[in-house]
Amino acid sequence: MKRLLRQIDSEISALGGKRSRSRASIIEVFFRSGRHLTVDELTSEVRARNRDIGAATVYRTLKLLSRLGYAKELDFGEGARRYESSLTAHHDHLVCTGCGNVSEFEEPRIERLQDEVAKKHGFVPTMHRLAIYGTCPRCLSPQPRETAE
Amino acid sequence: MKRLLRQIDSEISALGGKRSRSRASIIEVFFRSGRHLTVDELTSEVRARNRDIGAATVYRTLKLLSRLGYAKELDFGEGARRYESSLTAHHDHLVCTGCGNVSEFEEPRIERLQDEVAKKHGFVPTMHRLAIYGTCPRCLSPQPRETAE
DNA sequence: TATGATATTGAATGTCAATGTCATGATATA
DNA sequence: TATATCATGACATTGACATTCAATATCATA
Structure with a gap:
């Protein structure tokens, strides 16, 4: 973690940037969370530390x-x-429409089929976006306690 | 086409709505275009007929x-x-990052794998979104004439 | 350390898509 | 045709994000 922060800082320096406390704080909170955050969510978490x-x-x-x-x-x-x-x-994403939680998955077979499809259409693919929307196991469970957000 | 418009009108009536020239015009231009339009684009096309x-x-x-x-x-x-x-x-979509054009494809094998993935994660899927981004054959062609924005 | 060049900051403001509001106009039915 | 109600277009508002700006922080150099 410290390592990561230092690495990022050095890249910023290499590009003519300078260090800053605010930025360091934001970056640390971001990577610590490990979740898929909106700017708004991250801002709240950061502000809890530094108003x-x-x-x-x-x-x-x-x-x-x-x-x-x-x-x-x-x-x-x-x-x-x-x-x-x-x-x-x-990886691609599973988005729960109940609680808004986002989880991840990998499926090489889907990747392969995507390339195949692109090729068939004379398309040179640079990236793709795949999200499956639905209800996660937690939200499916019988006692639907508080659903976050 | 006329048929479709009438069908839509009757559904609107059934829901307590009324007919209007503006709406009919918008609906007609939308279905005639057959493309994937932004509201802005459609508005322009509609305004060409009715300022x-x-x-x-x-x-x-x-x-x-x-x-x-x-x-x-x-x-x-x-x-x-x-x-x-x-x-x-x-169907899913192929989006050209060069000219912005959107084309469509179907790939049942991808659909099947998606359901499989969802199930494996205890997810009940309701829908999905898959877009492959890249460069379309037209934009790849040697003489890069005008690329429509 | 002190200095000066330059990057970064937070607040304010701008931009843009999308939606809400509202007085006016259009439409269906009695 | 009267009247109840829906739809319209102009305009304002929202919310996400970008941009501007004066003040401040950082860093290489003296």
């Missing part, structure tokens, strides 16, 4: 991480995009 | 078609959503 960090800075920091390849922008059509750490391998 | 139709009405009409099941809302993360006729069978 006076502006939302704009959270936006900027996530954009920065995304440019550097440490974060990925996700769009599940919820109106606000989510960010995830891109330290894990490639 | 004084407001954008709000186009929004409302597409929402209505969507509620009635005649149109589908699509979100390719472009900032504005697109609508497509839902008269054709289920």
